[in-house]
Amino acid sequence: MRVALVVGFLLLVALLAAGLTRNPREVPSPLVGKPAPAFELPRLSDPAAKFSPAEMRGKVWLLNVWASWCVSCRDEHPVLLDFSKAKQAPLVGLNYKDPRDDALKWLARFGDPYALSVADADGRIGIDYGVYGVPETYVIDKAGLIRYKQIGPVTPDIMAQKIVPLIRELQK
């Protein structure tokens, strides 16, 4: 009897302990494995020119959601700069709910890792991509399917251990 109680208690502790190790902020995206939502948005550098994900067909690429008002984007920024120097895959920025001037100033100040950025001024496309916390990063394959979604800043570890190997795999 006493043993049963202790075992029961330990099981409960184990269940709760397992729960504590999980990150409640991590919302598994239903978009992984699905086609990247289509859009056509003005480029940040030249609002007259448009960009659409369809142009990237046949390439493995990264879509990174960023904003000048986003503090953790600054933490992530050096990782993205390194990534773009290595030229492993094109990196497209989705500038989320950001005044154009602020965004351009931010890039001028911290460096521009993006092949190009598009402006999602009212956040409408962000909703299609299930963005709820900037920064977010998507790995999109040759067929235009989302293969991975990183919520929150990309750390050097995540870049080296998850994203880069995945890109290599997808590029084969």
Place this chain on the structure above:
Amino acid sequence: MKRLGLALVFFWISFPLHAGEAQPVAADPEVEQRLMALAEELRCLVCQNESLAASRADLAMDLKREIRQLIKAGKSDAEIREFLVGRYGDFVLYRPPLRESTLLLWAGPFALLAGGFAVVAIFVRRRRSAAAAALSAEEEARADALLGERK
């Protein structure tokens, strides 16, 4: 007197202007009611312990704007929920559907309750059987001594 009258007239005229400023958008009450009913059941993703209805977070406002547009476009509540689940997952629903991955969530509390009842039942049965055991002669004598004259 004439001046006062004129002033009153201007004062009166200016009222509708003020009223117009205070409420720029005449919200459609039917849409708002449906929006609120829906948003009560949806989770705000930024502040996760708050419903979409209660949240003033930027994303929550955007999502409410989006839902408002969907309502006006004639979408049903189920279609709107699908729209959000397709983007943010079951997580946005305060009532997640019963699935393999949510089985523990739905059945867990009942399993714990059943476990609690089982423990209580075992305890009660034990105590009963312990109470039913007769006192030995020695215990009887001690009890008598402690209680004084019993009979």
